[in-house]
Amino acid sequence: MKVSNETKIGLLTVIAITILILGYSYLKGNDIFSGSDKFYAIYNSVEGLSVSKPVLVNGFQIGRVSKMELQPDGRTIVEFKVEPKYKVPNNTLAKLESADLLGSKVIVFEMGNSKVYAESDDTLKADVQGSLAESLQPIQKKAEDLITKMDSSLAAINKILNPQFQKNIDRSFLSIANSLQTLEGTTKKIDNLVGSQTVRINGIMANAEDVSGNLKTSTSHLDAIATNFETFSNDLSHSNIKQTMDNANKAVADLQASISKINNGHGSLGLLMNDDKLYKNLTDASDNMNKLLIDLKAHPKRYVHFSVFGGKKD
Structure with missing residues (x-):
């Protein structure tokens, strides 16, 4: 045919x-x-969402948006078709999230922990997450502020980096280079000086070691002195210092009383020191005694008579 x-x-x-x-x-x-389970969610705004957009769970597609219908109150009912092999708990949250910076939206199922699964034609809880562009607005504002500050800083740097400033910078670097060269020469001189004085430095170190040994020996002597001083301090602390001080104070008080009596003319010593008449009498008596002794030496017979045979006394 x-x-x-x-x-x-x-x-x-x-x-x-x-x-x-x-x-x-x-x-x-x-x-x-193929048959698919249908689920619904109601959103106040579905900006960026369109039919055939994917339904994701942790980034894995389990279905797609099949229908969108505007309600009289301004909300939108969105229908999802999910493959029947994927079970959806009845407390799952259908979130409207941003897919890219251009504002495109997708549906992301946040699976619940219920043991009861949603049946076809059930309505799930809906949630709308802010767009990625909206979430980046604070960062964008901060970035703009930072760029503005950077522009101001760059303008200030450009103003500073004028030809005169660059000349001064070059001059400063040249001075630094000269200083480093001078420092290098000084370092070499110091190295040569240290090399030539190595023997003396070794001698000084040896003397320092001897001094350290002598100091160690002196330290042992000082320890012995400190021990003796501590022993003396202990003996002194156990001695009857209070009684000794009281006796000394009493002796000083008696001495002060005696000196006071002497100054006031009491007693022989006080009269001798304060009475001129007594002093004169003692002086006269001393002179007469001296005269008597002189006359006694010159004419002993006037005062002493003796006879071997018992002669007559005058």
């Missing part, structure tokens, strides 16, 4: 239209050849 060209063209046209319809349905999120 021969098929005419018109029949062939008609069959190709039907096949093409069928493929077109199926592709269009697939792009709209309608899966014709």
Whole structure:
């Protein structure tokens, strides 16, 4: 049987239209050849969301947006088609999240912990997360402020880095280089000086070591002296110092009383020191005694008479 060209063209046209319809349905999120579970969520705003956008769980696609319908109160009912092999707990949260910086949105299922699974045509809890651009607005503002400050800083740096300033910088670096060269020469001189004085330095170190040894010996003597002093201090602390001080104070008080009596003319010593008449009498008596002794030596017979045979007394 021969098929005419018109029949062939008609069959190709039907096949093409069928493929077109199926592709269009697939792009709209309608899966014709396999059954899918339908879930719904109601959002106040679905900006950036469109039909056929994916439904994700931790970044893995389990379905897609199949339908969106605006309600009289301004909210939007979104229908999701999820493959039946994926079970969705009934307390799952359907979050509307940003997919990129351009504002495109996707649905992300935040799986609940319920042991009861949602059935097809159930409505899930909805949540809207701020767009990525909105979340980056504070960072953008800070970045703009930082760029403004950087512009001001760069302008100030450009103002500072004028030709005169650059000349001064070059001059400063030249001075630093000269200073480093001078320092290098001084270091070499110091090295040479230290090398030539190595013997003396060794001698000084040896003397210092001897002094350290002598100091160590002196330290032992000082320890002995400190021990003796401590012993003396202990003996002194156990001695009757209070009684000795009381006796000394009493002796000083008696001495002061005696000196007071002498100054006031009491007693022989006080009269001798304060009475001129007594002093004169004692002086006269001393002179007479001296005269008597002189006369006695000169004329002993006037005062002493003796006879061997008992002669007559004058």
